[in-house]
Amino acid sequence: MKFPNTRLVLHFPDDKARMLPLILSVVLLLPNWLTAEAGSDRPFNVGDHFYYDIKWGFLKVGEAEVIVEQAGDDGPGDLKFILLVKTTSWADAIYRVRNRIESYTDAEVSQSLHYVKSQREGSRKREIVVDFDWDSRKAQYANFGELNPSIDISEGTHDPFSVIFAFRLREFTLGKRISVPVTDGRKSRITDIDVLEEERIKVKAGKFDCLRVRPDVKDLGGVFSKSKDSHMDIWFSNDNHKLIVKMSSSVSVGSFKVELREYVLGD
Template sequence: MRGILLAALLAVLLAVPARADETPPPAFGPGERMYYDIYWTVIHAGKAELLWREDAELDGRPARYFFAKARTLGWVDNFYKVRDTMEAWTDMGLNYALLYKKDQNEGSYHKKVELVFDKEANKSYRYARGKLQHTIDQPENVFDPMSILFAFRKHALYEGMEFDANVSDGKVSVVGRAFVEGRETVETGIGDVDAFRVRLDIQHLSGVFKKSKDAQLYVWFSADERRIPVKVRSKVVVGSFIMTLREYHPPAEG
């Protein structure tokens, strides 16, 4: 079962790639908060949250700052406790990643990862458990598994759109792809939402997805200027999960 909740959260975070030449519209920004319920088959297995926190300073320069976490609930928590968190920092224009951190705690498995991007040298440095594990060359603009979601939301959607962008976990750097297949109504905790259904090319993803020959991954984004990820559905080797939006809070005013 390792990775079920993290896989659900990453499904949102790895949702779709982005172009790197636009500024985020005012429909979303710092202070935005999204909360989700996660179901494994028919079991309410956990919950997750996705936050756009206030701008931070990284190595003396301003940066966008994003935070996410997932955890198990109820009886699932008793036999397989999950406490996963992720953080990401980008430039102010959401054009490329600067820093990514993941703290994964699932049952007896514990791992901390830090991914540092050197924009000037076009390299990344991946640290695991405090030790440098991988150094790889990167394209000019590349996103980590978390910041890619927020960068994607800069783009208006329409049926038939296809996207691609550079994404890296520090071990490999790939061109991620996604396809806007259709538009439909999604039931959420904030009511029925008109949303675009996006199919993801997940052949390069590791962990649970990689082990599933027939894995399917879909993400629904609200069909408005906010482009909120309101639902995730995936079928993997250990079953299937659905992740739905429970609460949404808009960006801070002023």
């Protein structure tokens, strides 16, 4: 079978090492959203499991899974959020990606406690750990055990993954802009996110009434910083679950989508 637009991926060898992981890890790149307020009726529960297709143009290049578990004895806090990202078999031949993220928080998801990223992208390997010391309000980044100097963090700071769940705890208000702190252990930032409009969209998982939001992508770097008109939109289901239904971005070398394929809700 011939794909006439395959060059959309292959035509950019200089950006290949940056773009494919960027596409496949876009869930992690939702930048610097907001601190959570505890609530008794949170929109996610232990046992939630979400499956996503990741497309570059019309080609499926990868898959992602998002899982909510109890932290148990293997980590601090009460909740453990997991992200698994991998390329499809045909994309493996171009640039193989196998990433795993684990984020630990308290039951209220009020702040991040521990963050782990096992990154396998082409020949690049990283084993990242970010520890949060809330007594001293410091975060420290390490890669393969090599420690960076600790940095100051503000109250309610999240890592790049737990912030997604913190955001889902908030009430969405059309036209509202929110500024929030997030850190990856090396830098702490404040970034804006706008709640834009209501839309009804269709993906493999079904039809959803959604709220479309747009985060500020200026701190994402890479092709986002090179593309004057680059942007990212995210669609959350406009209900009590606030599911991440779809993500879409346009940059100088094309566009990508992350769409919900199927999901299982926990208790």
